[in-house]
Amino acid sequence: MSENDSDGEIHSSSDSSSELDVSGTRFNPLKALYSTKTKVPVAKAKLHDNVLSLESRQNILGGFDQPYDEQRIKQIRAANTLRKKLPEPSGQPTRRFAPEQGLVQVQKPYRLQRNIFLRLEKGYEGPLAKLQEWMNKRTRVRIYTRKQKGVRGHISGIVEIFDHHWNMAVSDVSETWRRRKYRYSENNLAPEAIGPLKDCTERLRRLGIVLPPSKARCDGKKYVICTRKVPQLLILGEQVVLVTPEPPEPEKSDSVELKQ
Numbered sequence: 001m002s003e004n005d006s007d008g009e010i011h012s013s014s015d016s017s018s019e020l021d022v023s024g025t026r027f028n029p030l031k032a033l034y035s036t037k038t039k040v041p042v043a044k045a046k047l048h049d050n051v052l053s054l055e056s057r058q059n060i061l062g063g064f065d066q067p068y069d070e071q072r073i074k075q076i077r078a079a080n081t082l083r084k085k086l087p088e089p090s091g092q093p094t095r096r097f098a099p100e101q102g103l104v105q106v107q108k109p110y111r112l113q114r115n116i117f118l119r120l121e122k123g124y125e126g127p128l129a130k131l132q133e134w135m136n137k138r139t140r141v142r143i144y145t146r147k148q149k150g151v152r153g154h155i156s157g158i159v160e161i162f163d164h165h166w167n168m169a170v171s172d173v174s175e176t177w178r179r180r181k182y183r184y185s186e187n188n189l190a191p192e193a194i195g196p197l198k199d200c201t202e203r204l205r206r207l208g209i210v211l212p213p214s215k216a217r218c219d220g221k222k223y224v225i226c227t228r229k230v231p232q233l234l235i236l237g238e239q240v241v242l243v244t245p246e247p248p249e250p251e252k253s254d255s256v257e258l259k260q
Contacts, residue, residue, distance in 0.1 A: 046070070116163050128164060131243060135159040140246040143168070145177075145239045153177025155235065156246050166237030173233040178225050 019028040157170035214228035
C-alpha cells in the first residue's frame with residue numbers, strides 16, 4: 001500500500017508540473033495563473049495589458065513567427081504615419097472645371113444694403129413718393145405733429161431727407177403749437193407744493209445751451225399759441241400726423257371797411 005501511495009504521489013506531482021510547463025502539451029493556464037510554483041520561461045518578457053494588445057503588436061511585426069521588438073514597432077508606426085500624410089500643394093491649383101463652370105459673381109441683396117441714400121435713389125411708392133417729390137422740388141411743407149391726446153401743432157419747413165419710418169430732417173423751420181396757460185395747466189401736485197416760477201436763462205447760458213426765442217399770443221381764456229423759428233429740426237416719425245404742402249398766405253384786402 002505504501003508503494004502504491006508513493007507511486008500515486010509521484011504521478012500527481014509529475015502531472016501538476018506538466019500542467020505548469022508553458023512549453024508542454026498539458027499546460028493549464030488557469031492553474032498556472034493561481035499557482036505559486038509557476039515559473040516564467042523568460043524573466044525579462046514584455047508585460048501586456050491583455051491578449052489583444054500583444055496580438056496587435058505581433059501583427060505589426062508580421063505575425064507570431066517574428067520575434068518581439070519594441071524598437072521595430074515604433075519604426076513601422078512612424079513610417080505608416082508619414083505615408084498617410086497628404087503632400088503639401090505646390091503652386092496654384094489646376095482648374096478642374098470648364099470656363100463656363102467657374103465662379104459666379106453674386107450680387108449682394110438690396111435689402112441688406114441699409115443705406116438711406118440708396119433707398120432714395122430707388123424711389124418710393126404711395127404717400128412717400130409724394131413726399132420725395134416735394135423734397136426734390138424743395139417745396140415748403142407743413143407737418144402736423146401730435147401730443148398724447150390730439151394734435152399739438154404744425155411745423156413748416158423744407159424736407160432735406162427722410163426714411164420709410166417718416167423720420168424727417170427739416171430746414172428753415174417755423175414751428176407753431178398750442179398749449180394751456182400755466183395757471184390753467186393740469187397739475188396733480190398739491191397747491192402748496194408748487195413754488196413760484198424761476199427763470200433758467202442764466203443757468204442755460206452757463207451750460208452753453210441757447211434756446212431760440214419764441215413768441216406767444218393768447219387764444220381764448222385758457223390757451224396760448226406759441227411760435228418759434230429754428231434753422232434745423234429733426235422730427236420723429238411717431239410724432240407725424242399729416243404732411244401737406246404749405247398753404248399760401250391769405251392775401252390782405254385793400255378795401256377799408258367803413259364803420260357805420
